Amino acid sequence: MILGFLSVIGIILLFFRHRPENRNKYQRPASSEKLFAQVILASQPQILKLWEDGDQFIKKNGMTCNDEILFDQSVGRSYYQCQPHFWQCYWAGGIRKEPALKIDLFGQTFHVRAKPSFQPILKYSPYPRFYEILKGPFQGLNFHYGVLVELTLDEVPDMTWPIVLTDSCRDVYLPERIYGYGKVDPKKNDQDFLWDNFDRKIFIDKFYVSNQQVNEWRILNGEPDKVVTDRATWSHPAILNLTEQKNYCSFFGKKVLEAKMFDAATMTPSDIKNPLPDRVSRPQTPWQRDIGKSFLGMSQINPDYQLTPLDCQLAQVKGCQEKYFTTDSVTWMGMNFALGFYPESLPNPIEPKKNLKLSSKFLPPESPLHELGVLSNWQGQLEANMPIAFRCYEEVSL
Amino acid sequence: MIIYFLLAIMNLANADPTWKWSNAIKIVEKHEFYLDNEIIIKPKNSWQTLFAVVYSDSSLKTFKDCIYYRVPGDGPGILKLKTITANIKCDEYLYQPGEKEWKNLKAVQYSVQNNLLSISLTNEQFQIERWEVPLFNIFVHPEPKALMSSAEYRSPKVFYLTPHKGDLRVRPQGAIQLADRQICHRISEDCVEQEPSTCTQCTGGWYEIPNGCAQGPKYCGSIECGLKNKPACRRGMKYQKTQTTFSCRENHSFAYCAKGLNIECQGNLPYCL
Numbered sequence: 001m002i003l004g005f006l007s008v009i010g011i012i013l014l015f016f017r018h019r020p021e022n023r024n025k026y027q028r029p030a031s032s033e034k035l036f037a038q039v040i041l042a043s044q045p046q047i048l049k050l051w052e053d054g055d056q057f058i059k060k061n062g063m064t065c066n067d068e069i070l071f072d073q074s075v076g077r078s079y080y081q082c083q084p085h086f087w088q089c090y091w092a093g094g095i096r097k098e099p100a101l102k103i104d105l106f107g108q109t110f111h112v113r114a115k116p117s118f119q120p121i122l123k124y125s126p127y128p129r130f131y132e133i134l135k136g137p138f139q140g141l142n143f144h145y146g147v148l149v150e151l152t153l154d155e156v157p158d159m160t161w162p163i164v165l166t167d168s169c170r171d172v173y174l175p176e177r178i179y180g181y182g183k184v185d186p187k188k189n190d191q192d193f194l195w196d197n198f199d200r201k202i203f204i205d206k207f208y209v210s211n212q213q214v215n216e217w218r219i220l221n222g223e224p225d226k227v228v229t230d231r232a233t234w235s236h237p238a239i240l241n242l243t244e245q246k247n248y249c250s251f252f253g254k255k256v257l258e259a260k261m262f263d264a265a266t267m268t269p270s271d272i273k274n275p276l277p278d279r280v281s282r283p284q285t286p287w288q289r290d291i292g293k294s295f296l297g298m299s300q301i302n303p304d305y306q307l308t309p310l311d312c313q314l315a316q317v318k319g320c321q322e323k324y325f326t327t328d329s330v331t332w333m334g335m336n337f338a339l340g341f342y343p344e345s346l347p348n349p350i351e352p353k354k355n356l357k358l359s360s361k362f363l364p365p366e367s368p369l370h371e372l373g374v375l376s377n378w379q380g381q382l383e384a385n386m387p388i389a390f391r392c393y394e395e396v397s398l
Numbered sequence: 399m400i401i402y403f404l405l406a407i408m409n410l411a412n413a414d415p416t417w418k419w420s421n422a423i424k425i426v427e428k429h430e431f432y433l434d435n436e437i438i439i440k441p442k443n444s445w446q447t448l449f450a451v452v453y454s455d456s457s458l459k460t461f462k463d464c465i466y467y468r469v470p471g472d473g474p475g476i477l478k479l480k481t482i483t484a485n486i487k488c489d490e491y492l493y494q495p496g497e498k499e500w501k502n503l504k505a506v507q508y509s510v511q512n513n514l515l516s517i518s519l520t521n522e523q524f525q526i527e528r529w530e531v532p533l534f535n536i537f538v539h540p541e542p543k544a545l546m547s548s549a550e551y552r553s554p555k556v557f558y559l560t561p562h563k564g565d566l567r568v569r570p571q572g573a574i575q576l577a578d579r580q581i582c583h584r585i586s587e588d589c590v591e592q593e594p595s596t597c598t599q600c601t602g603g604w605y606e607i608p609n610g611c612a613q614g615p616k617y618c619g620s621i622e623c624g625l626k627n628k629p630a631c632r633r634g635m636k637y638q639k640t641q642t643t644f645s646c647r648e649n650h651s652f653a654y655c656a657k658g659l660n661i662e663c664q665g666n667l668p669y670c671l
Binding site: 029031033034036037040041044047048052134137138139140141142143144146158159160161162163164165166167168169170171172173175178193194195196197198199200201203246249250251253254255276333334349350351352394396397398 | 416417418420423424452454456458460484532534535539542543544545546547548549550551552553554555556557558559560561562563564574575582583594595597598599600602603604612613616620622623624625631632633634635636637639654656657
């Protein structure tokens with residue numbers, strides 16, 4: 001009885017015992033510099049969320065920054081990710097009246113904010129910028145494109161921490177495996193052109209290069225007069241001639257996407273888990289091996305076929321509503337816009353005259369050009385009646 | 399504001415230099431004999447370079463904080479910090495006065511593990527001061543995986559530059575770049591890497607001339623591979639499923655030219671004719 005009573009008292013006392021705090025982890029730093037550093041470092045997840053997933057901060061009624069970036073229902077949310085103009089809008093108060101990021105640390109709420117430290121870009125607005133685009137690499141800083149920003153803390157007001165945000169939203173890795181190029185005759189037992197990218201780190205742009213991205217290049221390249229000022233078209237694909245397309249990609253250490261890589265990114269492998277398959281299939285669309293089973297094949301058979309919203313999400317063809325930066329057409333490896341949408345420039349060292357994907361929103365769904373592996377020729381010049389988009393790829397050599 | 403001024407006053411008595419080291423790019427010149435967390439006791443009365451922290455300042459120039467230690471012997475130990483430009487060896491300043499010094503030390507221990515730099519100073523009253531610095535910019539390239547971006551593969555998502563007091567105008571200096579046609583990845587004919595790749599520093603990308611090795615020699619710039627009189631393009635060495643090493647004269651299936659052109663070998667390098 002007594003032993004039992006003492007045990008209960010012991011347990012209660014143990015519960016209320018003094019617990020030594022982990023001083024290193026939770027102690028508030030004595031110096032203002034160290035406090036500043038710890039709060040800024042603790043804000044990294046919120047800073048990254050604002051940069052990479054800016055679209056999640058936009059409410060249903062959009063944002064109030066029409067002199068910086070437009071909110072348009074025909075533009076997918078991906079447009080606002082890793083988007084310097086969204087960053088400018090947010091910190092200028094276009095998303096929230098009080099944009100400071102709140103960090104709870106050491107029993108206090110701190111307020112982190114970006115500073116308008118950078119020169120205005122007069123083509124955009126007369127106001128100071130909350131960022132500056134950098135073209136790297138710098139010693140020890142391995143990036144081609146970075147966004148320099150400065151962070152401050154309301155509670156330690158005279159300190160500033162410059163950081164560089166990288167573009168982690170732009171491209172996507174092409175897995176290392178055996179790929180096929182072009183169409184093959186299903187009646188023959190010939191695999192035609194095979195290749196592989198083992199030991200190569202290839203990353204492909206998810207979307208077409210946009211007018212807004214080309215504007216950044218124009219400014220960095222000292223050509224501000226060529227900037228597209230109509231914000232309504234910033235999310236649209238940039239229409240350049242082939243030489244300019246190559247110059248744009250090369251400026252950021254990249255190349256214009258090649259035809260064989262486009263095929264690799266769009267032709268879904270039969271067995272994704274096996275990188276060394278015995279046979280490499282050539283599906284006719286990214287979502288159906290046999291085009292006859294897709295809405296494109298049905299349109300060829302039935303002239304009265306009515307396009308559905310789902311059809312237009314998979315491939316924007318003639319008759320579909322225009323949309324930009326949408327992800328509904330995403331392929332097996334993460335690229336968008338395989339068939340339909342815009343004609344796309346695809347330089348082709350295997351067959352140099354087959355360098356253009358013509359499948360686009362300018363052709364009706366029954367067009368036989370809406371098929372993977374079907375390419376046409378482009379002389380590389382701008383054509384008034386046919387805007388040709390492009391995207392870049394990068395092979396990283398470390 | 400009141401809290402800030404109080405902290406600023408307290409700071410005068412507590413000059414821990416590590417608050418700005420989270421922007422470190424790398425830790426270099428680490429002492430070759432001292433183990434992590436070992437109490438440094440030898441050689442007595444000598445100055446030793448413990449390590450150096452390389453970081454970029456606000457204008458993206460690189461500097462180095464050298465950390466020296468006078469091992470206790472006849473007198474107590476002294477820890478010393480000197481900031482120099484990154485391309486100079488710390489040993490050149492071993493006997494020069496530091497910008498900051500911590501005297502009357504009984505023991506010093508330090509370690510760099512899992513991107514955390516720890517330093518522990520014990521004074522003659524056996525009071526311990528501990529500095530711990532997370533090294534956010536130090537980056538180990540991950541294995542690329544599905545849906546990963548090139549930015550995530552090559553670098554941290556955020557680079558921390560040097561924090562500063564007051565209204566310092568950030569003016570990035572020129573980027574380091576290699577000119578076109580300069581070799582950026584030297585690979586010998588027998589597939590041995592002569593120097594690590596510096597191709598990410600090329601002004602406008604780079605190209606490879608395949609030579610039948612897992613990695614071929616690479617040059618800055620661009621060429622229209624596969625066209626007449628140009629180097630052939632890389633095709634790969636596993637799609638054949640036959641062998642792992644290739645020689646241009648015996649089997650040039652690791653490269654290709656545009657349809658209608660033939661491969662001609664110049665040494666082990668395939669060209670299109």
